[in-house]
Amino acid sequence: xxxxxKLYETYEAGIQLDLPDSGQLMxxxxxxxxxxxxxxxxxxxxxxxxxxxxxxxxxxxxxEKSAGRSSGEAPHPLADKIQxxxxxxxxxxxxxxxxxxxxxxxxxxxxxxxxxxxKARAVKKYIEKGSVVRDLLESRVLxxxxxxxxxSFWPKDSENDTPKIFKVLPKEKSILDQGNALVCWCVxxxxxxxxxxxxxxxxxxxxxxxxxxxxxxxxxxxxxxxEMPLAVNHPAKLRHTGDKAKLVSSNxxxxxxxxxxxxxxxKSIEKFGxxxxxxxxxxxxxxxxxxxxxxxxxxxxxxxxAIIAWAVSGADIPQPMEDIWDSMSEExxxxxxxxxxxxxxxxxxxxxxxSFSLALGKYMAGYKAKLQATDNIIIMGVDSATPGRxxxxxxQEFFPDDYIExxxxxxxxxxxxxxxxxxxxxxxxxxxxxTVWPVCPPSxxxxxxxxxxxxxxxxLKKSTIERIxxxxxxxxxxxxxxxxxxxxxxxxxxxxxxxxxxxxxKHLGIACALYRGFCKxxxxxxxxxIMGLDEDNNSRDYLxxxxxxxxxxxxxxxxxxxxxxxxxxxxxxxxxxxxRPASTWRNIELALQPYIQRLKNNxxxxxxxxxxxxxxxxxxxxxxxxxxxxxxxxxFLLAYHAQRFDFRNKKLSxxxxxxxxxxxxx
Numbered sequence: 040x041x042x043x044x045k046l047y048e049t050y051e052a053g054i055q056l057d058l059p060d061s062g063q064l065m066x067x068x069x070x071x072x073x074x075x076x077x078x079x080x081x082x083x084x085x086x087x088x089x090x091x092x093x094x095x096x097x098x099x100x101x102x103e104k105s106a107g108r109s110s111g112e113a114p115h116p117l118a119d120k121i122q123x124x125x126x127x128x129x130x131x132x133x134x135x136x137x138x139x140x141x142x143x144x145x146x147x148x149x150x151x152x153x154x155x156x157x158k159a160r161a162v163k164k165y166i167e168k169g170s171v172v173r174d175l176l177e178s179r180v181l182x183x184x185x186x187x188x189x190x191s192f193w194p195k196d197s198e199n200d201t202p203k204i205f206k207v208l209p210k211e212k213s214i215l216d217q218g219n220a221l222v223c224w225c226v227x228x229x230x231x232x233x234x235x236x237x238x239x240x241x242x243x244x245x246x247x248x249x250x251x252x253x254x255x256x257x258x259x260x261x262x263x264x265x266e267m268p269l270a271v272n273h274p275a276k277l278r279h280t281g282d283k284a285k286l287v288s289s290n291x292x293x294x295x296x297x298x299x300x301x302x303x304x305x306k307s308i309e310k311f312g313x314x315x316x317x318x319x320x321x322x323x324x325x326x327x328x329x330x331x332x333x334x335x336x337x338x339x340x341x342x343x344x345a346i347i348a349w350a351v352s353g354a355d356i357p358q359p360m361e362d363i364w365d366s367m368s369e370e371x372x373x374x375x376x377x378x379x380x381x382x383x384x385x386x387x388x389x390x391x392x393x394s395f396s397l398a399l400g401k402y403m404a405g406y407k408a409k410l411q412a413t414d415n416i417i418i419m420g421v422d423s424a425t426p427g428r429x430x431x432x433x434x435q436e437f438f439p440d441d442y443i444e445x446x447x448x449x450x451x452x453x454x455x456x457x458x459x460x461x462x463x464x465x466x467x468x469x470x471x472x473x474t475v476w477p478v479c480p481p482s483x484x485x486x487x488x489x490x491x492x493x494x495x496x497x498x499l500k501k502s503t504i505e506r507i508x509x510x511x512x513x514x515x516x517x518x519x520x521x522x523x524x525x526x527x528x529x530x531x532x533x534x535x536x537x538x539x540x541x542x543x544x545k546h547l548g549i550a551c552a553l554y555r556g557f558c559k560x561x562x563x564x565x566x567x568x569i570m571g572l573d574e575d576n577n578s579r580d581y582l583x584x585x586x587x588x589x590x591x592x593x594x595x596x597x598x599x600x601x602x603x604x605x606x607x608x609x610x611x612x613x614x615x616x617x618x619r620p621a622s623t624w625r626n627i628e629l630a631l632q633p634y635i636q637r638l639k640n641n642x643x644x645x646x647x648x649x650x651x652x653x654x655x656x657x658x659x660x661x662x663x664x665x666x667x668x669x670x671x672x673x674x675f676l677l678a679y680h681a682q683r684f685d686f687r688n689k690k691l692s693x694x695x696x697x698x699x700x701x702x703x704x705x
Contacts, residue, residue, distance in 0.1 A: 049351050068246060069106075070105070074095045076223070077089065078171070082226060084163070091180055107274055116159075118237065120220065126171065149246065193205045333349050359418065481552050583675050586657070589652060
């Protein structure tokens with residue numbers, strides 16, 4: 040139960056934080072619901088007005104049973120559905136059972152207790168009159184047919200005037216039940232500035248005290264080690280208001296999925312509590328409220344899967360699933376470290392990733408300053424295989440230094456040039472966007488898209504995230520199959536449509552980052568690649584990658600000279616080149632001849648220098664390596680991308696390497 044103990048501690052620390060009302064932890068004995076109708080009354084229970092609410096989520100008082108209800112009768116103490124709060128619901132043809140009596144009796148006990156509240160008493164006075172549905176009909180909130188029966192759909196011939204209630208209520212096969220509308224209360228009392236009951240902290244406190252005192256089943260709480268009132272039902276609605284899945288559930292009174300050595304039955308549980316495990320009502324409420332708060336505040340969501348990382352103290356920490364670009368975009372927009380010039384030649388051995396490392400160090404130092412050495416940092420993943428059951432799929436605890444160090448390792452080892460867009464002149468009539476290639480790691484969401492494409496089923500997304508997460512927070516080696524799929528997919532450039540070349544470039548940067556990080560963490564043969572073009576790397580795969588980039592550059596410049604815009608031969612044959620580089624290179628080289636001839640007449644200086652570069656790379660092959668037709672590893676993508684960036688950076692820094700030879704045209 041370590042996760043529940045840590046969440047309980049988080050709740051106790053969280054309520055001490057100075058947070059706005061919208062960001063505060065929910066009080067115990069309350070639950071989240073989407074409200075549909077607000078009824079305003081006065082302090083004596085007199086009806087004033089009613090209105091339909093759109094997309095309004097409220098915190099309402101709840102019993103242990105009602106907070107986790109999925110079927111049957113379990114009334115909330117104050118705000119609830121019309122079938123509960125309206126005594127006259129069945130008089131207007133209500134399709135479901137009317138639970139007014141149970142709702143009223145529960146509210147009456149609260150109002151007659153030592154923890155009564157004036158607004159709760161006002162609601163009781165109003166519902167006693169039995170006119171809730173009638174008042175809502177007169178206010179044009181609910182609607183009936185000619186036989187005075189609540190409508191289950193709005194007539195098609197009047198669709199242009201569809202009332203709000205038919206737009207906000209959930210439908211099943213275009214049919215709805217107006218009795219499902221959840222009613223919340225607004226009590227207007229002279230001098231009271233907070234009329235909405237769900238915003239009144241005094242009302243919330245009165246219910247919490249009443250509910251706590253009326254818990255009569257005590258036992259040993261396995262989390263605190265104390266004798267406390269035990270929980271029978273545990274909360275649901277952890278990921279959203281319609282979430283029925285529970286992390287803790289022990290109602291095994293039928294079906295007998297697991298009994299073991301326990302002899303529990305319904306009566307013994309009600310009298311003595313469960314034999315297997317005991318968690319106090321207060322602990323489970325606070326723990327689940329903290330989990331709900333964390334998921335909504337900083338959780339990574341992927342369908343039903345949720346991953347959260349937090350410090351028990353409430354301090355901010357770097358999130359393992361976040362895109363670092365979102366947090367550090369200003370610091371890492373471009374690579375600012377220039378390569379030094381040595382003997383009139385650019386030195387490419389300088390690791391351009393230094394700029395990112397420096398910026399990352401400052402960024403992480405800001406988090407370290409907020410954390411104590413003894414703080415606990417928790418990573419927790421939850422998911423549900425069925426609508427009613429949820430499981431903890433991942434759980435780890437860290438000290439701050441270990442966590443920061445592992446996150447930093449991920450950011451450094453899996454960084455490469457990543458394609459991003461910056462919106463400039465935002466707010467103007469025609470904002471301008473600019474493409475940048477900062478050095479940073481790809482986000483987990485971008486990784487699965489690069490590996491499998493944008494159309495991926497939820498199951499595959501979940502399994503991919505579950506495999507990536509330990510690589511980020513535990514520094515485990517990256518899965519080889521994911522790297523190979525990313526490399527293989529991006530090598531097939533022709534599979535990307537002409538208007539998707541930007542996407543191919545984005546995936547190219549991601550594939551390079553994954554391959555670089557994979558090699559760094561390889562358990563048997565670790566290899567580190569610098570961030571940039573490594574002219575001292577003479578491996579066969581690396582040199583072939585440079586050749587492909589050079590061939591692409593020659594043809595690309597020639598096409599621009601003639602005003603053409605199409606994919607180069609190197610781009611079209613990239614997949615074949617990765618499979619059979621030697622034989623494919625001959626085809627690429629032959630296809631370059633007409634472009635070379637064109638450049639002789641228009642860009643002779645550029646052609647002269649790039650042919651020198653081409654010869655230099657060719658001469659670096661070891662004997663026999665060039666003629667070998669063995670398929671290339673992902674290393675060729677690193678060289679290809681780095682060589683392309685070298686051309687790009689020279690162009691941006693006015694080092695075009697294109698001096699015009701004497702007597703030639705510009």
